[in-house]
Amino acid sequence: MFIKQFCPLGTIYEINSILLTSLLQACAYSRSSDMNAFEDILLNNMFLFGCTGHCLIVSPNFWTLMIDLVTDFYEYGWGQSFHFANRFHDETLAESIQRHESYLALKMNLKAGDKVLDLDCDVGGSLRRIAHLTGTHVTDITISDY
Known part of the structure; x- marks a missing residue:
């Protein structure tokens, strides 16, 4: 329609x-x-x-199918974290993303026991890392069961 x-x-x-x-x-x-x-x-x-x-x-089923399709390609290129980060000369893409996620955790001033809500988390890799670094509790919400 x-x-x-x-x-x-x-x-x-x-x-x-x-x-x-x-x-x-x-x-x-x-x-x-x-x-x-x-x-x-x-x-x-x-x-x-x-x-x-x-x-x-x-339909919701069709939209979910398309998101799952795109997610497969994103995971192939970026792993569990679907974002870019500036890279230093001697740094791999994965290292630059981990460094950036560590920086975000620092800037958010999160502490153990804090609760964080991640809306449209894709596969949730970035916030899982931030939760691991800071000891926060993370709730991920997305429209896909992926």
Whole structure:
């Protein structure tokens, strides 16, 4: 279903279908009725955030499937922490991310026993590390069971 209005979840625009065709073929996700209903749209369109356009309303199962798909690729590239950090010359990406998470823990002035809520935590790697460093209790909430 399409709605012509601002859509906070994302909008769709036409792109070269080869980009998404190769991406979908690379993943061995089981097919569901939700996936079948939107496959043609996904092969020709991509979600863009913060734009005005035709809003695509999808079922929660379909949206979760897409998040799980993207999460697999993010974990392949970044591990459990989905963010970037500046890198020193002799530092690996993983080391720079761990250093950045340690810096965030210091700047948040967290102490043992504090409670932290992480909304849309992806897989929660960053805050798990911060909890380990500081002794805080972390609650992660996300829309995916991933």
